[in-house]
Amino acid sequence: xxxxxxxxxxxxxxxxxxxxxxxxxxxxxxxxxxxxxxxxxxxxxxxxxxxxxxxxxxxxxxxxxxxxxxxxxxxxxxxxxxxxxxxxxxxxxxxxxxxxxxxxxxxxxxxxx
Amino acid sequence: xxxxxxxxxxxxxxxxxxxxxxxxxxxxxxxxxxxxxxxxxxxxxxxxxxxxxxxxxxxxxxxxxxxxxxxxxxxxxxxxxxxxxxxxxxxxxxxxxxxxxxxxxxxxxxxxx
Numbered sequence: 659x660x661x662x663x664x665x666x667x668x669x670x671x672x673x674x675x676x677x678x679x680x681x682x683x684x685x686x687x688x689x690x691x692x693x694x695x696x697x698x699x700x701x702x703x704x705x706x707x708x709x710x711x712x713x714x715x716x717x718x719x720x721x722x723x724x725x726x727x728x729x730x731x732x733x734x735x736x737x738x739x740x741x742x743x744x745x746x747x748x749x750x751x752x753x754x755x756x757x758x759x760x761x762x763x764x765x766x767x768x769x770x771x
Numbered sequence: 772x773x774x775x776x777x778x779x780x781x782x783x784x785x786x787x788x789x790x791x792x793x794x795x796x797x798x799x800x801x802x803x804x805x806x807x808x809x810x811x812x813x814x815x816x817x818x819x820x821x822x823x824x825x826x827x828x829x830x831x832x833x834x835x836x837x838x839x840x841x842x843x844x845x846x847x848x849x850x851x852x853x854x855x856x857x858x859x860x861x862x863x864x865x866x867x868x869x870x871x872x873x874x875x876x877x878x879x880x881x882x883x884x
Binding site for chain 2: 662689691693699703705713714716717751753758759760761762764
């Protein structure tokens, strides 16, 4: 069974540009989560989808971040415009059942210059 | 201290010894999960322990949970060089609200050959 995949693995952009991260959850997992870790800080929850619906987006830092999951399969996280403080590692996770094990992808390392 | 805070922050032991890491949290939880992250890679799920469980084993891993003290420990027995990694505990808040996990900053474990 394929795990959670994320694309790209790395992204280097300039401040003010737009970046779109993609996450493909484990097949059949209705629950999809985004997290990020900025340097020196702990991993922080961003939002949670159940199928195509946003269940909880309390962790989204501001309106420069937009997450979508059209069709309830893969998800994208767009940062527009990117700022220096957005640099970090963005993780995606999925779970089959709510409140159960979350399986993480390898992460996307974003560097905003 | 923060929710899901690990202790110690860093631990260096000899191969073959046992490694114990602790985690403390603040709020009531549904479950607690331990993850491992090898350098520059994604999070690997190790074990999930529910709030009504006190101890769980998986191979060389032993996890305990004390909900009265809001703490958990991860014991790795007979450590190997490949166990060198960062270890994180993550809690899932009790109730039907947010599903996002709350992570600590992790314990960096180094196994000396």
